[in-house]
Amino acid sequence: MIPRRVQPVLEARLDQVPVVVLTGPRQAGKTTLALEVARRREALYLDLESERDRAKLAAAEFYLEAHLGRLVVLDEVHRMPELFPLLRSLVDRARREGRRTGLYLLLGSLAPEVSRQAGESLAGRASYLELAPLDLLEVGREAEDRLWLRGGFPESFLAPGDGVSYRWRLDFLRSYVEREIPLLGGRIPNEVLRRFLTMLAHLQGELLNTSELARNLGLDGRTVNRYLDFLVDLYLLRRLPPLEANVGKRLVKSPKLYLRDSGLVHALLGIQDLEGLLAHPVVGRSYEGFVLENLLRVLPEGGQAFFYRTRAGAEVDLVLLLPGGRAWAVEVKRSLDPRPSRGFHEALKDLRPQMAFVVYPGAEAFPLGEGVLAAPLYEVMGRLWAG
Structure with missing residues (x-):
């Protein structure tokens, strides 16, 4: 164990x-x-x-x-x-x-x-x-790629091979589609629900557009929102709300959607190994969701999480409001050259957080100037968990 x-x-x-x-x-x-x-x-x-x-x-x-x-x-x-x-x-x-x-x-x-x-x-x-699935602090930093690929459900993470892990996740998703959602009162056909989940995997980290989801599935908007609620209640989906900051600018008001377990995202998209993941168009948004979910698992009790985006392009992937009034801004870059965009720096001017990080898949932390630190996920999680 x-x-x-x-x-x-x-x-x-x-x-x-x-x-x-x-x-x-x-x-x-x-x-x-x-x-x-x-x-x-x-x-x-x-x-x-x-x-x-x-x-x-x-x-x-x-x-x-x-x-x-x-x-x-x-x-x-x-x-x-x-x-x-x-x-x-x-x-x-x-x-x-x-x-x-x-x-x-x-x-x-x-x-x-x-x-x-x-x-x-x-x-x-x-x-x-x-109790969420396993996170990076629990499995160790050397297992980051395996945790990202397979997700944190113990049976999937600890499987003897990537193929066994992939099959376990397919079976897990099938059980949710056929058993758990009907227990909540869902009456949507299994095939439609599978398409719904696959569509959410393709839209990982995107803004919620209910009308587009409804049109693509042949459903009405109320039904789509009800099934989004079911997935949230079953701990499969996270709706990350926008930060409603009083900065005198027009803000994006739709939440962003993330399937909470990266391994389930990959199973829904047919991604079976790390090589396939790194070549897939979803790789950046998958890594963003993986980082976000791991950080939220060590968020202190009473903390809150948001994203920030203005109509003019200022943006931060994750804003953490911590007990005591502190704010952290976190950007995610799946690159060994993790220089943030101009929009990130514009957002920092609006938000004035106490800490600003760019999480990247490297091994060492280093400053990026203007109070921004590039750091591995494991290190940022450790700082957040330590308070």
Whole structure:
């Protein structure tokens, strides 16, 4: 098991609150992490997609009451929404008996369902964490190209070869198309949804144009937006909003779209190895999305992420607003000569960030003048994670 950076945070939360809710995409490693925590704490683990474990909860109140005070892990908890009011009652009973922390660890891969159900029943009793796929700080800087090509899902990243990894990602996408999206109420035909995902891969890092997507798919704009929402809820898609800065200039107001895992982008485009990726037209935008997603995984709690673009051409790929009022500007260049454009320098004049970076695929950091530092992704992630 690759050590996950969130594990000590999760362990600390269990020592502070009665319920921790851990969400994230399927196959990101939630169950593996939860089983490690369960082993260390001698916890009870129940998989609510298992008929045998669901049967144990036929009389849920009696069963869970018998284990009150012991950490209970409930995996895919949204499969039994009727448990949430019961958990609230048991948490309150345990509190009255002096047991106030580490009672339940809830895992879920459907963000809106888990958050809604927990929010309604466990308000003031639960803390929330997200486990994303593997990132560069977890796998090491020497594995950057492999992580970029294969993405961060552990089964894909750790596969014995690029071909095996590619096949795993195709199967993963098929399972999402045929199973997960219908669970959210989606009724779009599988073939249309596959075309939709492939179109998003081709448009990686582009501004959202709902009418164009709708026209190309033969759908209406409301349906397109609903399916974009589904993909966001399933942790597959990120809508990066524009920064609404008061700079007296006309700003782009549409969000940018990124499929969150670079390996899925490549699978959708039929890219199987690094050579094929480097020769593909999507290479620059793929690398931009890869850098962006890795940086956002180490963004301090309470931080916010945007991009900045004016109608006149001033632009920054990523603006990070950090706790304490600090701002970082990050440009991404898939080049060993990472000189930023004039538009980047114009944007810095507008934004006046405390730090400005150009992330590039080299090995060393060096100044580019005017307070801008060219740096490898691993180094910028380390600085951001360290605060």
